[in-house]
Amino acid sequence: MADDTGQRASILVVDDDENVRKVLRRMLESAGYEVLEAANGRIAMTEFRDRRVDLLITDIFMPEQEGMETISTVRRDYPHLKIIAISGRTGGVYLKMARLLGAQATLEKPLRLEKVLETVRAVLEDVGSETP
16 A cells, blocks of 8 residues: 555564564555564664654564563654554553553454454554554
8 A cells, every 4th residue: 555655655563473473464565565574672673763664563562672662662763653552462451551652553363354454554544543
């Protein structure tokens, strides 16, 4: 999917589970997005310095730098970046915390293709991206 300048929107997927990253990459690339990957928040932060990113999709629980710290840092350093938080561990409480830290939307694992794409589109377009 293209942004306002005609460029494909760039999404950084951050999850310590390689399979989750691969599935999200295939799903998002097939929908027309450019996708970058990182295994944790620390690696993700280096990607922001090197590349233009329109949307961050981050897991909450990861080694080295977990999602809450990543969301807080991104919100401080890149205040206009869109963020979707994902989690499979008692997601409700942690995902609510992610919203308080600045994530525009949240998704619980296991992820469903239609819901992921719907949420990504809504967040990138700033239309009704409210999710539980």
